[in-house]
Each structure stands twice: as structure tokens, then as C-alpha cells.
Amino acid sequence: MLSKILEVAELNIQVAGKPLIDRLSFTIYTNTLLCITGDNGVGKTTLINHLLKAAKSKQEHQSHINFNTSFEAIQVIPQFRNIDDDYPLSIQNFVTLNLIKQWRPWLTSLEKEKLSKILSLVNLTAIKNRPLGEASGGEKQRAYLAQALIAHPKLLILDESTSNLDRESRINLLHLVKTIINQENIAVIFITHDPELVKLFGDVELHISNRHGVMTKLR
Amino acid sequence: MFTYSFMQYAFIASFFISIICAIMGVFVVARKTAFYTHTLSEISFSGASFAIFAGISPITGMLLFTITSSIFVSLTGRNMNQRESSVSVFSAIFIGLGVLFLSLSNKQSSYATNILFGSIVGISRANVTELLILIATILCITGIMFRKLKYISFDTIGAQYNAKNTAWISSLFLILVACTVSVTAQIVGSLLIFSLLTIPASSAKYLAHSVHSMMLLSFVFALFGTWMGLYLSYITNWPVSFFITFIEGIIYGLALAYAKIPNSSNNR
Ligand SMILES: Nc1ncnc2c1ncn2[C@@H]1O[C@H](COP(=O)(O)OP(=O)(O)OP(=O)(O)O)[C@@H](O)[C@H]1O
Ligand SMILES: [Mg+2]
Numbered sequence: 466m467l468s469k470i471l472e473v474a475e476l477n478i479q480v481a482g483k484p485l486i487d488r489l490s491f492t493i494y495t496n497t498l499l500c501i502t503g504d505n506g507v508g509k510t511t512l513i514n515h516l517l518k519a520a521k522s523k524q525e526h527q528s529h530i531n532f533n534t535s536f537e538a539i540q541v542i543p544q545f546r547n548i549d550d551d552y553p554l555s556i557q558n559f560v561t562l563n564l565i566k567q568w569r570p571w572l573t574s575l576e577k578e579k580l581s582k583i584l585s586l587v588n589l590t591a592i593k594n595r596p597l598g599e600a601s602g603g604e605k606q607r608a609y610l611a612q613a614l615i616a617h618p619k620l621l622i623l624d625e626s627t628s629n630l631d632r633e634s635r636i637n638l639l640h641l642v643k644t645i646i647n648q649e650n651i652a653v654i655f656i657t658h659d660p661e662l663v664k665l666f667g668d669v670e671l672h673i674s675n676r677h678g679v680m681t682k683l684r
Numbered sequence: 685m686f687t688y689s690f691m692q693y694a695f696i697a698s699f700f701i702s703i704i705c706a707i708m709g710v711f712v713v714a715r716k717t718a719f720y721t722h723t724l725s726e727i728s729f730s731g732a733s734f735a736i737f738a739g740i741s742p743i744t745g746m747l748l749f750t751i752t753s754s755i756f757v758s759l760t761g762r763n764m765n766q767r768e769s770s771v772s773v774f775s776a777i778f779i780g781l782g783v784l785f786l787s788l789s790n791k792q793s794s795y796a797t798n799i800l801f802g803s804i805v806g807i808s809r810a811n812v813t814e815l816l817i818l819i820a821t822i823l824c825i826t827g828i829m830f831r832k833l834k835y836i837s838f839d840t841i842g843a844q845y846n847a848k849n850t851a852w853i854s855s856l857f858l859i860l861v862a863c864t865v866s867v868t869a870q871i872v873g874s875l876l877i878f879s880l881l882t883i884p885a886s887s888a889k890y891l892a893h894s895v896h897s898m899m900l901l902s903f904v905f906a907l908f909g910t911w912m913g914l915y916l917s918y919i920t921n922w923p924v925s926f927f928i929t930f931i932e933g934i935i936y937g938l939a940l941a942y943a944k945i946p947n948s949s950n951n952r
Binding site: 517521536539540541542543545546547551553554555558559562563564565567568569570571594596609612613616 | 714827828829830831832834835838839840841842843845846847848889890892893894895896898943
């Protein structure tokens with residue numbers, strides 16, 4: 466059964482007084498991979514920020530953006546992250562940073578269980594104690610994915626997570642995302658510039674150009 | 685040495701100061717706010733000289749000044765770049781004020797050196813109690829917001845997207861750092877406060893890979909430095925803060941060497 470996660474209707478977005486996106490409408494369902502494509506600067510990242518702000522402030526009267534989930538059930542893997550080479554935390558400690566529903570300073574045994582399950586899902590168990598700063602680009606992306614998953618999202622947003630990866634790692638990462646979509650019945654928004662990935666994995670494509678979005682059903 | 689009660693107090697106080705510096709220091713270093721901490725030390729100097737001028741206890745004056753300026757700094761800019769410049773403006777004004785208050789009060793020179801370079805061997809039982817209450821309060825608040833603070837500090841961008849109230853937690857953290865600076869000032873003096881807050885944590889960063897182990901290691905480094913410093917100062921009569929910063933500096937150098945040397949032989 467598919468259920469609605471997010472409905473956007475006639476949304477206009479302006480940046481610094483200039484219109485960026487006009488009358489955008491689309492709907493996202495569970496068990497779906499929605500790809501957002503479009504040239505650099507058409508406003509893909511801005512759209513995500515906009516949606517997230519609406520979810521955070523929970524403006525019910527803002528009828529243009531309708532979430533069927535709470536803000537806590539949305540996880541974003543941002544396009545840029547400031548992890549430099551001497552970033553000290555190990556991969557597993559980085560992943561658990563997102564466990565913020567509890568307050569106690571140490572992990573509960575339930576959380577530890579969850580951590581080891583997710584690490585093996587993204588295939589990072591063998592290097593879980595390696596500092597994240599020393600991990601490869603692909604390993605970093607899987608660590609980011611694991612960090613998002615540990616919060617049990619209903620909607621997962623990946624902003625160009627594959628842009629620094631080689632072809633094989635990209636396909637592996639998307640395979641993984643696909644598996645998770647089916648296992649957890651979640652919806653994924655995947656922003657990308659890679660037409661091959663859209664063709665191989667996308668269920669729906671939202672292409673943005675000239676301030677307008679066009680939805681295409683791919684399968 | 686321990687037959688003197690002031691030495692006992694000094695050792696007890698530095699034990700607890702090491703705990704607070706280790707915990708807050710790890711966050712200060714992760715958030716790259718060492719510069720702000722440095723500025724707070726100048727502001728605390730100004731607060732202490734105001735306290736002398738107004739006839740209140742130095743720690744009250746320091747808390748008053750550092751907390752007020754933390755609130756101002758978090759109001760003026762969310763963005764760290766903006767903060768850097770607003771912070772240096774504050775810093776300059778407060779040093780000026782500190783000099784003014786000192787010259788207005790007539791006790792000047794000995795008090796000034798106490799504020800600037802620390803007066804750990806001069807603290808009383810009441811000072812120690814005051815210190816413990818403050819430290820316990822700071823630790824409780826940090827404990828409650830520990831997980832969010834950890835997220836914001838070690839994954840700033842991720843937390844901005846995925847956590848709520850990040851701005852509030854950042855501001856609260858700045859205030860807690862302000863309190864920590866005021867507390868630590870008694871032992872190393874306001875000129876060198878930031879050394880205890882930032883050097884042990886920076887050293888630990890090279891050696892540990894979890895937040896808890898970084899804190900533990902920072903604590904060990906801070907405690908070793910302060911206790912060793914007290915002991916050496918006792919036998920040589922040289923200032924404590926000199927020994928503390930010197931020891932912490934050596935630890936940092938060793939940690940850096942340990943982290944970099946095996947790396948460079950592997951990679952290149
Ligand atoms: N805060 C801002 N102030 C002014 N202009 C902005 C701001 N944020 C974004 N823009 C502008 O909005 C446009 C869209 O930016 P955005 O980052 O959303 O593009 P994008 O589609 O994600 O591009 P890319 O594929 O390169 O990631 C750009 O022209 C950018 O310059
Ligand atoms: Mg973008």
C-alpha cells in the first residue's frame with residue numbers, strides 16, 4: 466500500500482527577491498525513489514531547504530506544502546559537509562551523533578543494537594572504528610547514509626550524494642538505497658546530475674528547468 | 685606540602701577544574717571556538733577588575749561580564765564569521781574597561797597580577813565550595829543537552845538540517861563556556877585560561893576517536909598539568925600558570941608528533 470508522504474501544490478520560491486521556482490506541484494509516496502534533476506543553480510537545494518523549513522516550523526496554514534510526517538521523520542544528507550582529513554570521530558561514533566531523541570550521555574543497549582544492525586546494512590562494520598576523516602569518499606557517503614537511517618526516517622533526502630563517487634560505488638550506493646526503500650517502506654528524494662542512475666533506479670523524475678518542474682513516471 | 689591547607693584546596697580545586705575543562709574543552713575545540721575562548725579570558729579580566737572596583741567577589745564580576753558578552757555575541761550573529769569580528773570588538777572594549785576599573789580602584793598592582801596570572805594557592809575553603817557548586821551546575825546543564833551539543837559540535841551542517849533548536853543550544857553553550865572561563869580563571873589567571881580549555885582537548889583530538897575517550901584523555905592531560913604545575917611551583921616558587929601551560933604545550937607537541945609521524949611514513 467502506497468501512502469502519501471508529502472504533497473506540494475502551486476509552490477512559488479523566491480531567493481533574494483527573485484523568483485526561482487514557479488507553481489511547482491508534486492506528490493511523493495512511500496516505497497518510491499523520486500529523482501530531482503536540473504542544471505546547476507535551478508534551485509534544487511533551495512527547494513529542499515524550503516521544504517525543510519516548512520516542516521520545522523509546522524505552518525499548517527501554509528497549504529502549499531503538506532507533510533504527512535513529523536520533522537523528526539525527515540532526514541537530509543546535505544550536499545556539502547565540513548568533514549576534513551583530521552576529523553577525529555570514528556565512523557560508528559559519527560553515525561550515533563544523530564541519536565538525539567534520548568538525552569542520557571551514553572548509548573542504551575537498544576541503541577547499540579540498532580547501530581550494529583545499520584553498520585552491517587551499509588557494510589561498514591569492518592571499519593567502524595576508523596576515523597571518518599580517513600575514510601574514502603564512498604565510505605563517507607555510506608556513513609552519512611547510516612547516520613540518517615539510525616533516526617528511522619520516513620522521508621530520506623539525498624542531495625547529490627553520488628557526485629564524488631566512481632560508477633561502481635554510485636550504483637552500489639543506489640542499490641543500497643533501493644533495498645532500504647523496500648525494507649522500511651520509506652520515500653526517498655534523490656537529487657542528481659546522473660541520467661544513468663535516474664534510468665536505472667528512479668521511480669519518478671522531477672525535472673526542473675526554466676523555473677518549472679515537470680514530473681515523469683519512469684516505471 | 686599537604687600540611688598546608690591552602691595546598692590541599694589548590695589540589696582539590698584543580699581536580700574539579702580539570703573535569704570541567706576537559707568536558708567543555710572537547711566541545712570548544714570541535715566547534716572551533718578557541719578564538720572566542722581567548723577573547724572571553726580578556727573579558728573575564730575586565731570583569732574581575734570591575735569586581736575589585738565595585739567591592740564584590742572577583743568570580744561574580746567575571747561571571748557578570750562573560751555571560752553578558754556571550755549573550756551579546758550570540759545575539760549579534762548566528763554565523764561564526766560574523767561572530768569573529770563582533771568578538772574582537774568586544775574584546776578590545778573590555779580590555780580598556782579592565783584597565784580603567786583597575787586604575788579607579790586603589791589596590792592596583794598585586795590584585796592585577798592575581799587576576800592576570802592566577803592565585804590558586806591563595807584560595808580558601810569558601811572559594812572551593814563556590815567553585816564546586818558552579819562546576820556542578822555547568823555539568824548538569826551540559827549533561828542534559830549532551831547529545832544535541834555533540835551533534836551540533838561534531839556535525840554542524842548535518843545538525844542544522846536534522847535537529848531542532850540548534851541556535852538555542854549554541855547560545856546556551858556559549859554561556860556555559862563563559863561560566864567555565866570564570867571558574868578556571870582562579871587557577872591559571874585570566875591571561876592563560878584558554879590554555880586549560882583548549883590545549884588538553886586539542887591534544888586528545890589526535891589520539892582518541894570517540895567523544896567520551898577524548899574527554900577522558902583531556903581530563904588526564906589537564907589534571908597532570910595542573911597537579912604537576914602546583915608541585916613544581918611549590919618547590920621552585922615559580923608561577924603555577926607557567927608550569928601548567930608549559931606542560932600542556934609539551935603534551936600537545938607529543939600528541940601531534942604521535943599522530944603525524946606514523947601517517948607520513950605510511951602515505952608518502
Ligand atoms: N541565500 C541565497 N541568496 C541569494 N541567492 C541564493 C541563495 N541561495 C541560493 N541562491 C541562488 O539560488 C539559485 C539556486 O541555488 P541552488 O543551490 O538551489 O541550486 P542547485 O539546483 O542545488 O544547484 P547545484 O546543482 O549546483 O547544486 C542559485 O542561482 C543561487 O545563486
Ligand atoms: Mg545543490
